[in-house]
Amino acid sequence: MDEIICYCKQITKSEIEKAISEGAKTLKDIQEITGACTGNQCKELNPSGKCCSSEINAMLPTKGFTLNTPCGCSHC
Numbered sequence: 001m002d003e004i005i006c007y008c009k010q011i012t013k014s015e016i017e018k019a020i021s022e023g024a025k026t027l028k029d030i031q032e033i034t035g036a037c038t039g040n041q042c043k044e045l046n047p048s049g050k051c052c053s054s055e056i057n058a059m060l061p062t063k064g065f066t067l068n069t070p071c072g073c074s075h076c
Contacts (some may be wrong), residue, residue, distance in 0.1 A: 002014045002015075005036060005052050005055050005056060005059075006034075006035075006036035006037055006039065006052045006056075007039075007041075007042070007045035007046040007047075007052070008037075008038070008039020008041045008042060008045055008052075009034075009035045009036055009037075009039050009045075010042065011034050011036035013059075015034050015036070016030055016036060016056060016059055017033060017059065019033040019034050019060065020060065021062070024060075025055055025060065025061070026060070027056055027057060027060070030056050030060075035050060036056060036076060037051065037053050037056055039053050055073060
């Protein structure tokens with residue numbers, strides 16, 4: 001079973017990895033491509049009780065990319 005990264009939108013790790021392999025370089029790119037990190041129920045749905053933005057940012061390549069774009073949820 002694929003690990004869910006964004007519980008609000010039920011986006012999996014493999015979906016995010018696919019978006020990155022297809023050119024996503026920022027959190028905003030991931031949001032636009034997958035819809036991840038665009039919900040507002042992080043505390044209720046994510047077992048960690050926090051926004052998935054930090055997990056997504058950690059998956060992004062670091063060289064030359066902007067990583068700390070706020071996701072816009074009320075939990076970051």
